[in-house]
Amino acid sequence: MPVPPKLEPDDRVAQGMAARKQVPRQSLAQWDPPADRADPVTLLLEQAEHRIPTLVPIRHGRMSVSPFSFYRGAAIVMAADLASQPSTGLTVQLCGDAHIANFGLFASPERTLLFDLNDFDETHPGPFEWDVKRLAASAVLTARSNGWNSSVQRAMARASVRAYREAMRAFASMSTLEVWYSRLDVSELATFAQTLPPEAVLARVERSIAGARRRTNLQAMEKLTEVVDGERRFVEDPPLLERSGPEHAELLGGEALALYRSTLVSDRAALLDRFHVVDVARKVVGVGSVGTRCYVLLLQGIDGSDPLMLQFKEATASVLEPHTAPSELDHCGARVVAGQRLLQAATDIFIGWTSATDAHGVVHDSYVRQLRDMKFSPDLSALGLNGVDLLLRAAGWTLARAHARSGDRIAIAAYLGRSGRFEDAVTPWAMGYADQSEDDHAGLVHAIRMARVPAITGV
Numbered sequence: 001m002p003v004p005p006k007l008e009p010d011d012r013v014a015q016g017m018a019a020r021k022q023v024p025r026q027s028l029a030q031w032d033p034p035a036d037r038a039d040p041v042t043l044l045l046e047q048a049e050h051r052i053p054t055l056v057p058i059r060h061g062r063m064s065v066s067p068f069s070f071y072r073g074a075a076i077v078m079a080a081d082l083a084s085q086p087s088t089g090l091t092v093q094l095c096g097d098a099h100i101a102n103f104g105l106f107a108s109p110e111r112t113l114l115f116d117l118n119d120f121d122e123t124h125p126g127p128f129e130w131d132v133k134r135l136a137a138s139a140v141l142t143a144r145s146n147g148w149n150s151s152v153q154r155a156m157a158r159a160s161v162r163a164y165r166e167a168m169r170a171f172a173s174m175s176t177l178e179v180w181y182s183r184l185d186v187s188e189l190a191t192f193a194q195t196l197p198p199e200a201v202l203a204r205v206e207r208s209i210a211g212a213r214r215r216t217n218l219q220a221m222e223k224l225t226e227v228v229d230g231e232r233r234f235v236e237d238p239p240l241l242e243r244s245g246p247e248h249a250e251l252l253g254g255e256a257l258a259l260y261r262s263t264l265v266s267d268r269a270a271l272l273d274r275f276h277v278v279d280v281a282r283k284v285v286g287v288g289s290v291g292t293r294c295y296v297l298l299l300q301g302i303d304g305s306d307p308l309m310l311q312f313k314e315a316t317a318s319v320l321e322p323h324t325a326p327s328e329l330d331h332c333g334a335r336v337v338a339g340q341r342l343l344q345a346a347t348d349i350f351i352g353w354t355s356a357t358d359a360h361g362v363v364h365d366s367y368v369r370q371l372r373d374m375k376f377s378p379d380l381s382a383l384g385l386n387g388v389d390l391l392l393r394a395a396g397w398t399l400a401r402a403h404a405r406s407g408d409r410i411a412i413a414a415y416l417g418r419s420g421r422f423e424d425a426v427t428p429w430a431m432g433y434a435d436q437s438e439d440d441h442a443g444l445v446h447a448i449r450m451a452r453v454p455a456i457t458g459v
Contacts, residue, residue, distance in 0.1 A: 001328065001342060002091045002125050002407050009410055016414025019088045025417070027086045028129060029425035031432030034084045040077045040440040041447045047076050050316065051291030055239065059290035060455040063441075064448055067434070068141040070441035072101060073288040075122050076319040077440060078134060081433070083323030087127045090415060092407030093342050095399070096122025096320050097288070098131040099138035100160075100388075103395045104377035105186060108346035115184045115394055116344050117402060118377070121289065123339025124318035124327065128403050128412055129426070135399060136161050136430035139392050141437060142380050150431075152385065157430040159389055161423040163192070163396025165416045171404035172413035179404050183345035184394060192393040193386065220371050221307040225279070225298060232304055234281040234296070240459065244280040244295065256312070257297075260354035260368050263337070268349050275299035275308045289313070293356075293364055296371055309371035310350060314364050331355070333367040343402040 007015075044063075048056045063073040071078075075097045095102070095117050102119040139156040148156075171179050226235050234243050257277070261269050279298045284290055292314040299308040315332035329335040333353030341347050353367045380388060403412065416422045447453040 001338065002093055012408055012410040013414040015408070016090070016411035016416075019090055019411070020415050020417070023086045023088050025415075025421045025425045027425075028133075028422075029428050031429050031436060032085075033081070033436065037084070038077075038080055039443075040074060041443055041453060043076050043080065044074070044444070045453065048291060052293065055284060055291040057454040057456040058239065058284060058459050059287070060444070060448060060453050061457040061459060062287045062290060064445050064455055064457065066145055067438045067441040068138070068145045069287055070444060071138060071141050071437045072099060072286075073290075074437070074440065075288055078137075078433075079122075079319040079323055081436070082130045082133065088129055088415060090128050090407065090412050091125050092128045092131075092403040092412070093339055093405075094122075094124055094126045094128075094131050094320060095120060095339075095343060095402065096124050096126075096131070096318055098135045098395075098399055100135065100142055100392060100395055101138070101377055101380065103391070103398060106348075108183075109349050110346075112346075113186045114345060115186055115189060116346075116398055120336050120340040120343065121313075121315065122318045122320060123336060123343065124320040124324060126320050126324045128407060130320075131399055131403070132161060132164055133426060133429060133433070135164075135392075135395060136426050137433040137437065140430050140434035142388060144434065144438075146381060146385075146388070148385065153434070154427050154431060156389060156392055158423045158427045160392040160396040161426045161430075162420065163393040164400045165420075165422050167397040167400035168404060168409060168416055169413045169418070171400060172410045179401070179409065182401050184398060184401075189390065189394055192397065193390045220309045221298065224281075224296070224309075227304070231278070232298065232300070233279040234298065236281075240284045241296075242282050244282055256354045256356040256366075260312075260352045263334075263352035263354070264350070272350070275301050283311070285311075285313070292316070293358075293366070308350075310368055311371045312354065312356070312366045312368050315353070315367050316365070332365040334365075336367045342406050345401070 044060070048059070051059070059073060063070045097119055098117065102117060103115065104118045105113055105115055106118055108114050136157040139160050140153045143153040143156045171182070221232070224234055224241065225232050234241060236243055261272055264272060276299060277297055278300045281296050283294050283296045285294050294314060295312040297310045297312065299310065300306060301308065315336045317332060318327065318335065321327055327335050329338060331353060333355070337351050337353050340351060348369045351367070351369050353365070355363050355365050357363050378391065383391065403409070444453065448455040
């Protein structure tokens with residue numbers, strides 16, 4: 001994990017200014033694919049070799065839907081591309097996959113609904129601008145998905161980057177504890193609107209908040225399970241949800257669960273002890289994660305109306321690791337959990353990690369969290385221009401807050417500066433990379449048509 005230097009503020013400002021001289025902000029403006037750029041389809045096929053073969057076609061099918069869906073699943077492609085670009089060397093704990101769809105709502109331990117990052121599979125230390133560029137390019141692709149013109153696309157990217165820069169400069173002037181305690185309550189979301197949002201936008205935000213509050217363990221149980229012969233169990237929906245055989249139930253309810261328990265804080269381990277495993281199922285989730293080993297556990301407390309739904313999600317090495325330094329943590333699940341705890345303002349009380357051995361004797365690292373705890377990501381196609389703009393500005397602030405917790409916020413703020421030159425640079429880069437993602441998406445679609453890549457659509 002990155003540790004800010006124990007230097008005087010003036011010396012930290014000097015580090016940021018030195019980075020600006022070495023890598024001027026305008027040098028970040030041009031997306032120049034290297035001559036030896038790896039073929040994106042090849043990278044995806046290599047990544048698929050370590051996933052469940054029967055599920056890989058679903059992943060490719062979901063990525064083929066649109067350039068934005070491709071972008072969501074192609075973190076491995078962008079990691080290699082970012083590593084080929086000029087780097088500031090100002091290191092933070094990166095989210096690693098900071099596109100706009102990976103921001104959303106979730107409940108804090110105090111049951112307050114917060115807006116924050118909500119995906120950390122690729123978290124790893126690296127240059128702060130990598131996350132910013134991924135967010136900005138996702139803003140462009142979102143605008144294109146919604147049919148908005150190039151001026152809107154640039155405005156969207158610029159808004160997210162400017163929000164990041166201004167927030168980082170604000171965090172640089174705060175005390176360390178003020179930064180650590182900063183969080184974004186959903187009631188404050190409207191403050192990120194450039195102008196007062198129309199009533200229709202506010203109504204959609206309110207519906208999103210109401211939807212998040214309904215996404216609880218009890219709601220998940222009602223949606224995903226049924227009672228058969230007096231026993232509650234998962235409702236099979238192959239291939240998206242399949243009950244596991246007895247060997248998996250024993251494994252996930254035994255050794256792996258015990259190891260997971262040991263990673264929890266003592267009071268939360270005691271809370272877990274009040275539940276017992278009722279059923280286990282394998283679940284397909286997301287876009288980029290499809291094909292990894294993901295299980296959901298139904299646990300019961302007092303009775304059937306007292307559920308706990310846990311998700312065991314496989315963790316592999318971050319796609320950023322080949323292009324940076326090796327992780328300090330040998331366990332990939334521990335890496336994800338450590339990154340999440342560092343970057344999020346508040347974290348799921350049941351977050352932890354474990355390992356499990358498959359039928360072939362291969363050990364798979366996982367991290368564990370609640371399946372649903374008011375977790376919710378808004379529908380970007382339904383928010384409208386003002387709603388997406390608001391969301392991107394909130395995401396820029398949130399990303400800056402995460403980086404300020406883990407990196408040298410004073411040096412980064414000095415690099416960013418008071419003017420808009422940083423967003424002047426990142427905005428055209430995002431436009432160029434969005435073009436690249438559209439080309440890469442077309443390449444995947446062609447590879448599917450030529451039967452080079454297996455794909456199942458509509459699942």
